[in-house]
Amino acid sequence: MALAFPVKHRNPELIVPAEPTPHEIKTLSDLDDQQSLRSHYPMIMFYKTNPFVKEKDPVGIIREAIAKTLVYYYPYAGRLIEGPNNNLVVDCTGEGVVFVVADAQVRLEELGDTICPPCPYSELLVSNVSNSIEVFGSPLMMIQVTRFICGGFVLAILFNHLMSDALGSIQFVNAVSEIAKGASTPSTLPVWKRELVTARNPPHSAHALHEYEPMDHFDYITKIVNDEIIVRKSFSFGPKEIKYIRKNLPPEFRSSSKFDMITACLWRSRTKALYLDGEEIFRITCMINIRGKKFLDLPTGYYGNAILCPATITKAKTLCENPLEYAIKLVKKARSQVTKDYIRSTIDYIATKGRPQLSHFWNFIVSDASRVGFEELDFGWGKPIYGGTMNGGATNDNSVYALFRNKNGEDLVVVPVCLPVAAMERFEKELNKVIWEPVEDSNNLNSIMIASKL
Numbered sequence: 001m002a003l004a005f006p007v008k009h010r011n012p013e014l015i016v017p018a019e020p021t022p023h024e025i026k027t028l029s030d031l032d033d034q035q036s037l038r039s040h041y042p043m044i045m046f047y048k049t050n051p052f053v054k055e056k057d058p059v060g061i062i063r064e065a066i067a068k069t070l071v072y073y074y075p076y077a078g079r080l081i082e083g084p085n086n087n088l089v090v091d092c093t094g095e096g097v098v099f100v101v102a103d104a105q106v107r108l109e110e111l112g113d114t115i116c117p118p119c120p121y122s123e124l125l126v127s128n129v130s131n132s133i134e135v136f137g138s139p140l141m142m143i144q145v146t147r148f149i150c151g152g153f154v155l156a157i158l159f160n161h162l163m164s165d166a167l168g169s170i171q172f173v174n175a176v177s178e179i180a181k182g183a184s185t186p187s188t189l190p191v192w193k194r195e196l197v198t199a200r201n202p203p204h205s206a207h208a209l210h211e212y213e214p215m216d217h218f219d220y221i222t223k224i225v226n227d228e229i230i231v232r233k234s235f236s237f238g239p240k241e242i243k244y245i246r247k248n249l250p251p252e253f254r255s256s257s258k259f260d261m262i263t264a265c266l267w268r269s270r271t272k273a274l275y276l277d278g279e280e281i282f283r284i285t286c287m288i289n290i291r292g293k294k295f296l297d298l299p300t301g302y303y304g305n306a307i308l309c310p311a312t313i314t315k316a317k318t319l320c321e322n323p324l325e326y327a328i329k330l331v332k333k334a335r336s337q338v339t340k341d342y343i344r345s346t347i348d349y350i351a352t353k354g355r356p357q358l359s360h361f362w363n364f365i366v367s368d369a370s371r372v373g374f375e376e377l378d379f380g381w382g383k384p385i386y387g388g389t390m391n392g393g394a395t396n397d398n399s400v401y402a403l404f405r406n407k408n409g410e411d412l413v414v415v416p417v418c419l420p421v422a423a424m425e426r427f428e429k430e431l432n433k434v435i436w437e438p439v440e441d442s443n444n445l446n447s448i449m450i451a452s453k454l
Contacts, residue, residue, distance in 0.1 A: 002120035005106035007146065009127050014096035014139070018067040021074035025083070026090040028162060029194035030347050031305045033088045035355040037161040038135050040142075042126050042390040043169065043374055046115050048108060049151030050381045058153045059101050059145050062379060065180035066097065066143065073172050073190050073303075079137050080162065088135075088162060097141040100127045108152035108385075115385070116404040117392030118232045118416045125156045126390070135162070155379070156390065161305070166372045166389075167289060168303035173377055180379045191301035197290075199351035200344060207337075207345040211285050211311035211363075212356045231424050234392065236404070236412040237262050241435040245324075248434070253325045256332070259368050259401075262413060264327035265434050266399065267364050271319050273419065273427035278317030280362055284327075285311040286334045287367035295340050308346055309358060309365065310337040316362075324434055363397050370403035370413050392416030 047058070070077045075090045076097060083089035104124070114120060125146050142158040159169045175186035237258070245261050246254050267284050276282065291298050291306050298306060312334040319327060350356065358365065374387035388402040396418055404414045419427055 002114050003106060003110060005104055005110075007102050007104045007124045009144075010101045012098050012100045012127065015063060015066050015070065015099045015143075016096035017070040017074055017077055017094055018064075019071045021071060021077070021094050022092060023094065024092050026075050026078075026092060026192060027083070027194060028088050028090065029197040029304055030199050030351040031197045031307070032162050032194060033355065034305075034350060036358050037305065039161050040158045041161055041166070042122065042156060042158045043166070043173075043388065044119065044125065044154060044156040044390040045374060045377055045384040045387040046108060046111075046154050047152055047379070047381045047384050049148075053380055054151060056380065058147070058155075058379065058381065061180050062143075062145055062155065062176065063099060065176045065379075066099065068179050069172065069175045069186065070097070072175065072186055075192070076140050076163065076172065078140065080135055080140070080160070082136065090140075090163070096139065097143060098139045100142070100144040102127070102144060102146040104146050104148050104154075106148060107150040108148045108154075109150065113404075113406070116414050117234060117389050117400075117402050119390045122390050125154050126158050135160075153381075164303050165289075165305045165307045166369050167291065168305065170372050170374060170377075171301070171303045173374070177377045177379045188301050190303050191299045192304070193299065193302060194304050196296060196298055196302075197304070197306060197347060199348045203348035203352050205345040205349040205352065207342050207349075209311075209346060209349055210283055210313050211309045211358055212349065212353070213359045213361075214356075229421050230396075230418060231421055232416055232418045233424055233428070234414050234416045235266075235428075235431065236406075236414050237435070238406070238410050238412045244435055244437060249325055249328075253328055256328050258413065260328050260331045260335075261324075262401070262415065263331045263366050264324055265431060266366070266415060266417065267331070268319055268324060268327045269427050269430035269434070270364060270417070270419070271316055272430045273423045275423075275426075276316035276362070278315065278320075280316045281313050282316050282319060283311045283313050283359065283361075283363040284331055284334055285309050285358065285363055285365040286331065287365070288335060288338050290338060290343055293338075293340070293343065296343070307367075308338060308343060310334045310342065311359075311363070312337075360397055365398045366401070367399075368401045370401045375403055375405075 075092050077094050078090045078092040080088050081091045126144050140160040140163055144156045146154040178186055271282055287307050287309050290308055312330045369389050377387055386404055389400045392400045392402055399415050399417055402414045404412045406412055
């Protein structure tokens, strides 16, 4: 259960680059300048007290390291403005990023496992600074360091998604951690080169893109979202759950990746829980990193958005009546679509269709942030006891996977899910059927529930 505790926030300040930086205009890529990315996402790291650095204050060390890192990542210190053809560009003004210092009257250990997503303390640990989450003319990053009375602290960062995806943002934060520990320059220098993921001339899109299919009516959750209580609940997949899922698959599917199995379990259980018309078409959309694709030649240090969202479709009845391996097959099919032609076609489609939104009609959108690496970031106090997504993207149709190490030292994949109360109860029962032995008590499912009106 979440604790109630007071947090005193100091007035926000702006951290500017420690040295003069170029004042220039930087163009975003077509993958950056998407309507669905005109938002912010929070990442968070919790650090225990370290008796070997007890005399050091994380606030001063992190503040100074950010200023030095912004010399290399100076576009983050700028502001978004509208450029030619309604495209967004970065005006590298050097105005800085928002920095807030806070003090919490609680010991970190008192929070227990409630620190894993969806974090119930998000409003306390990332201040709602006026205008900091607007798209135009506002700071591109909001950082808060919250100190606990035990000597531990939290570093929470709100990133503008138009600038970077999670893999791009961790590159910046890793540079801050290196400089905080005494490095003079980041080990990986930033590279802009957004033109590498921009539409061809002339653009040509030949793929059927289920992820962008327009909606002509609203789905069940959209209809009831203003009328029913929605709950966010976090589900954990540890070694026992993965072993049980794998054991019950046909031999040819037992080598499936952890991501494929978890995603298939969630998608199928969620579809069953929603009591859909069997003829409804349902989507699974997987956010896929395209770094490393040789034909793109994205260099080491590239920190822009490099994520595509391939989808596959099936009828609800077909998904629910077939065994789990059918869902696994479709998840694999979605991921396998990311070929050279698909990538180029998708970028061309985004550029020529006026920045289309991802389809939200009977769609389940998943992203795996469990391997991004926030849990490895060390600013001089050791690695965080949790590092990763703050809220897990838990919305009506979106979940972001996170990595959490429990008290037994086991690494768990934690997945927040958002559903109406009755559907959540059915979802949990369906999920239990595929991740637990029948003799197990359903209460063993590690979960955290937060009820809210969306």
